[in-house]
Amino acid sequence: MIRLPRLNLDGFTMALAATVGLATLLPVQGEAAEGMHWLAGGAIALLFFLHGARLPREEVIAGIAHWRLHLLILSLTYVAFPLIGWLVVATMPASLLPPALAMGVQFLCLLPSTVQSSIAFTSMARGNVAAAVCSSTLSNIGGILVTPLLVALFLKVQGAGLSLDTIGTIAAQLLLPFVLGQLLRPWVGGWAARHKTLLKFTDRGSILLVVYLAFSEAVANGLWHQVPPQSLAVLLAIDCIILAVFLGGSTLLTRRLGFSKADETAIVFCGSKKSLVSGVPMAGVLFSPATAGLVLLPVMLFHQIQLMACAVLARRYADAAEALDPEPAEPAPQARIAATAQPLGRT
Template sequence: MRRFLPDGFTLSLIATVLLASVLPCRGAAAQAFEVLTDIAIALLFFLHGAKLSREAVVAGMTNWRLHLTVLASTFVLFPLLGLLLKPVLSPLVSPDLYLGILFLCTLPSTVQSSIAFTSIARGNVPAAIVSASASSLLGIFITPLLVGLVIAGSGQGAMSWHAIGAIVVQLFIPFVAGQVAQRWIGGWVRRHATLLTFVDRGSILLVVYTAFSAAVLQGLWHQLPLPVLAGLVAVNAVLLALALLATRYGARALGFGTEDEITIVFCGSKKSLASGVPMAKVLFAGHPLGLIVLPIMLFHQVQLMTCAVLARRYALRRTA
């Protein structure tokens, strides 16, 4: 039963939402948290830039068909599903939650869990490292562009140039600075991976706390009845199921072996909470951020539980 239970970080997210519901920050405290959150996000992308080895990426580029398949699933298949399923999805959730679902569909893949599940399932781990890292890196550029295209295509408005500029200042410049500094601090950052994990999760919890504090003060829980929340869970389950089926049978149709199929399934069906929450804060300034990030928070837990079961099934089949 442990595989169906929330992990420690998910429990931290739940605790943060509960804290924001009981003790929302406001006034000067809210402004201080906003500044602290901006600093944490910039530090997060700086450390990611310092950690990502250019040599490792170049060395793994040889399996280009696999990487293109993963990127196509992440940045083409998911956005198309979000748009094409609008007649089915939008009646189940509110307009702001549907906007959050569209944002979820534009996000890059996870890194840590994609690699971990590929390893458990006995897939192509080196390819998973390259694909997941490339997805995370390219997401800095592709996700803001996709958000603008997908939101405009869904009739939800358009993304402002201010939001694009904020992405450059808060995410891209720190990442490039980290890449430049990699020759001096890259080894130290990789040896102290717990520091990156702390900043990674800490920045997410800060964004979630400030976002849900503002949402609670605006009457979030009055706008989110239980049937709508249940509908959101159902929408996440449908999106994940379609992505898993498409990556699995798509990989087979394209002639990939079992190891590569496993990598495509676990890298191509995931969405990154670590990238999504900080990006949402930058891209959706002025929107009800709590409702925007709620879909990715729920999707995070659904994908962990589902992929844990699927990885073990792959591993058992490969050892049989």
């Protein structure tokens, strides 16, 4: 019998779909929207503060020595992905992909890698967890500044180049709370570690708030009239092709460069993913409210596609590792430390 892979549709994915549906039927407007903007901004700042408070600096230091692996992952994330996105947008006719969706495809390719799912899939595949922790963390911290600069290079934001005020807004909303969390970690780190539910609620709740606001504004400006079914189908195909290129390409590249199988899994899972957690607040700052909903569509689709595809791939890696070594060796101290780390991002 042919065993079909089970779709990994988790509660958060269904909550995202429900949020888009709610914004379509009951978009928030006027003074209520202003109040929710302040609430969403506060939730995002709290989220990055809690991440900073919970992330041990030892995790980054422990994995930083594997510079070839980290350099390859960062090159895939911030060099290869942006160039592929530019190539797709440059060759795709506007009749198939409206300009706002094309901008969303390019924006998707400029985002940092995920953290939690990259680490989880690397662990499931019995790969180098310590390297996955370090590389995905570096990608997310660096992305707070690198992604806006790449947006300035590849896109024109709101009709003009990216301004220093915009970079300052992102730094104030994302980087400053994270740095404050790191500085206050000796006093609040233990409390944050004990309250994992608060971080999970803040993490997912802030994303849902920003998605609701973005899609409410987009619906008010005729979102679903601007995106015909043909464009949605094209967008889905583009996301699938981009993911397939990076899953297959990173696998071949790591083998050609002589990385171990454990390193290969970390590179494949960290170098092929894009972070919804980072993308949602950045889109709210970088793009006008009328555009942000359309820009986020490619990111949201890619988010679920990468989870389903990587779940199947991680299982195959694990089965292959099990066949070679039914009893996995006791992990090295460095890997044990990294495996217990609390990740910077959640999706």
